[in-house]
Amino acid sequence: MDYQLVIKFWRKSLDDEAFLATLEAELSAALGSAATLDGHDISAKEINLFMYTGDPRPTFRRAKDVLERLGVMHSVSAAYRLVGGAQFTSVWPLRMARKFTLP
Template identity: 75%
Template sequence: MDYQLVIKFWRKSLDGEAFLESLESELGQALGSSAVLEGYDVSPKEINLFMLTQDPRQSFRRSRDVLTRLGVENGVSAAYRLQGGARFTPVWPLRSTRKFVLP
């Protein structure tokens, strides 16, 4: 899998972290073998979910359905990069003016 997709959850837009318990299993079902979940990076301002995939845009579309169902789609941003690369290509929100960076 050539790409790393990162979904960023801004903590100020979340009611809590309870959704994380079911997020991985629901994403696993929605994505099947098209993506491999790599884990989380948690900081005081954000939670980043990492996954490897061949088609980051399609993987995000499938993931977004899960995020909507869990009620955490507001305050989410997502971008991908070549595995091991430094430059991110944003996929959400669609006309993002903010540069996607990791802490």
């Protein structure tokens, strides 16, 4: 798995962070062997969910189905990078105006 896919949730648009356990279980079931979840980090402004995958774009499309079903797509941005790399490539929203960064 050559890529790290990061899904970012903006905290102010979420009711609480209790949904993370449900979200991680749903993503794990939906993604199967296409990705390995690698935990999350929580800051005052955002929650970042990390996963490793060999093909980040199709992996995000499958994850997006779960995010839509759980009603959290309005608060999401996502990008990927080579494992160990610094440069992110945005996958959501499709025309990302800001540079994707981690805290």
